[in-house]
Amino acid sequence: MHPEADISQDNNDPRLTRRGFMRAAVSVGVVGAVGAAGVSAGAPRAWAARPGPGSRYPLFLPGERSPAGLVLTEAPGTADLGGGSMSNVWAYNGSFPGPTLRARSGDRATIQLVNGLQQETITHWHGMLVDDANDGHPRFAVPPGGSYSYAFTINQRACLNWYHPHPHMLTGEQVNLGLAGAFIVNDTQEDGLGLPAGAYEVPLIVRDATLDRGGNLDYQPRNGGFDGKIPLVNGTVNPYLNVDTALYRFRLLNGANARIFGLVLGNGAPFTLIGNDGGLLAAPVSLTRIDLAPAERLDLLVDFRGMPVGTRVMLRDLRAGWDLLEFRVTRQVNVPATIPATLSTIQPLSNPATTRTFSFDGMSRINGRVYDLNRIDFEVPFGQTERWRFTTKGNAPHPVHVHGASFQVQSRTGGRGTVYPWEQGWKDTVLLEDGETVDILIRFAAFPGIYLIHCHKLEHEDMGMMANFKVV
Numbered sequence: 158m159h160p161e162a163d164i165s166q167d168n169n170d171p172r173l174t175r176r177g178f179m180r181a182a183v184s185v186g187v188v189g190a191v192g193a194a195g196v197s198a199g200a201p202r203a204w205a206a207r208p209g210p211g212s213r214y215p216l217f218l219p220g221e222r223s224p225a226g227l228v229l230t231e232a233p234g235t236a237d238l239g240g241g242s243m244s245n246v247w248a249y250n251g252s253f254p255g256p257t258l259r260a261r262s263g264d265r266a267t268i269q270l271v272n273g274l275q276q277e278t279i280t281h282w283h284g285m286l287v288d289d290a291n292d293g294h295p296r297f298a299v300p301p302g303g304s305y306s307y308a309f310t311i312n313q314r315a316c317l318n319w320y321h322p323h324p325h326m327l328t329g330e331q332v333n334l335g336l337a338g339a340f341i342v343n344d345t346q347e348d349g350l351g352l353p354a355g356a357y358e359v360p361l362i363v364r365d366a367t368l369d370r371g372g373n374l375d376y377q378p379r380n381g382g383f384d385g386k387i388p389l390v391n392g393t394v395n396p397y398l399n400v401d402t403a404l405y406r407f408r409l410l411n412g413a414n415a416r417i418f419g420l421v422l423g424n425g426a427p428f429t430l431i432g433n434d435g436g437l438l439a440a441p442v443s444l445t446r447i448d449l450a451p452a453e454r455l456d457l458l459v460d461f462r463g464m465p466v467g468t469r470v471m472l473r474d475l476r477a478g479w480d481l482l483e484f485r486v487t488r489q490v491n492v493p494a495t496i497p498a499t500l501s502t503i504q505p506l507s508n509p510a511t512t513r514t515f516s517f518d519g520m521s522r523i524n525g526r527v528y529d530l531n532r533i534d535f536e537v538p539f540g541q542t543e544r545w546r547f548t549t550k551g552n553a554p555h556p557v558h559v560h561g562a563s564f565q566v567q568s569r570t571g572g573r574g575t576v577y578p579w580e581q582g583w584k585d586t587v588l589l590e591d592g593e594t595v596d597i598l599i600r601f602a603a604f605p606g607i608y609l610i611h612c613h614k615l616e617h618e619d620m621g622m623m624a625n626f627k628v629v
């Protein structure tokens with residue numbers, strides 16, 4: 158049933174990985190042989206000891222795959238984070254980040270997940286509207302050597318989703334060590350807009366990481382949330398991307414365990430925001446700064462037209478003061494592109510039948526309760542619009558994520574006291590800070606079944622800040 162046979166070989170032979178290809182292409186005659194995992198016990202690499210400016214490395218772009226007939230293996234592997242040496246990571250199909258899955262609304266996804274780790278795992282398709290047998294609930298975690306077969310029809314609007322492990326109490330470690338990838342859904346409505354595509358559409362998975370002295374990804378969790386020492390974009394340290402004088406579409410995911418990024422362009426130019434978690438907004442918004450919490454996504458246009466060849470523009474994070482990704486304008490082209498004045502229609506939810514309040518407290522509780530895999534905490538009538546109110550008694554930020562439906566943010570009172578432009582439209586994750594109350598409207602109209610609400614600060618999730626509910 159699953160024709161792809163590349164997987165186990167990929168995991169064991171770095172020459173067959175994309176990193177291996179990249180390394181072979183750029184390092185001929187340089188430092189000698191690089192073997193398989195575990196060779197990195199020598200001196201720390203320059204960037205491991207001294208991250209920051211200095212050398213920059215080409216941004217890695219994961220290969221694209223269809224989710225039809227896909228075998229997806231989670232296993233230890235190695236990746237070139239940029240310097241030419243191999244770092245130990247955990248990877249989907251030997252790729253860090255995992256392959257970019259791309260499908261159209263209406264397509265069928267048939268995916269066999271294979272557990273090549275030494276601990277249980279299961280994969281969740283974050284943002285995909287699927288029945289609960291396909292949602293990657295932790296009760297479906299499979300042991301080492303086990304596998305899980307997914308089969309679902311993609312039935313939702315165009316958007317950037319992503320996939321990552323979701324086993325109870327192990328999600329933080331598995332994601333942090335490298336297991337995450339983009340899942341792009343396209344549809345005909347989006348096709349009609351003529352948005353930048355091909356080389357002009359680039360997925361960017363932004364996260365933080367800590368490397369050990371051997372340059373390997375190192376997960377040292379803290380109760381308050383993993384706090385990595387360096388940024389990675391698509392798994393690359395200090396990355397750059399050569400760009401043409403063209404309009405680009407960046408599909409950006411905050412793939413960090415716990416870190417919020419304050420995104421700006423170093424030249425002060427605006428982003429044109431056209432979409433977020435659940436797809437396109439009603440209309441583009443021009444913004445110079447966007448604060449993005451873990452698991453939130455952005456669909457951004459950046460215009461390099463009119464910039465002289467040789468221009469360099471840095472994507473920066475103002476919160477940590479990090480340089481994330483340098484765009485290098487290297488080629489003059491004349492590719493026609495326009496930014497549509499209107500993008501999509503957002504049908505507003507309204508008239509909630511009830512209000513439920515969720516208090517995210519301490520490091521591990523929702524409404525006073527720690528997660529129990531086998532306990533259903535509440536039931537939600539199928540098709541009913543509800544107001545859900547998120548509050549906290551402290552230890553925020555809590556990026557609140559709901560499985561099984563997208564929602565619409567209605568209000569934020571206290572704290573920052575506003576709903577930001579990147580929180581319009583359809584969302585599946587919303588940031589709750591201390592002192593804030595965030596109201597959303599939500600309606601489960603896809604499938605009945607057992608779904609999750611949880612904090613997407615993965616250390617909080619792993620400690621139990623999560624609840625099961627049942628759509629009935």
Ligand SMILES: [Cu+2]
Pocket residue numbers: 517552553554555556612613614617618622
């Ligand atoms: Cu939290």
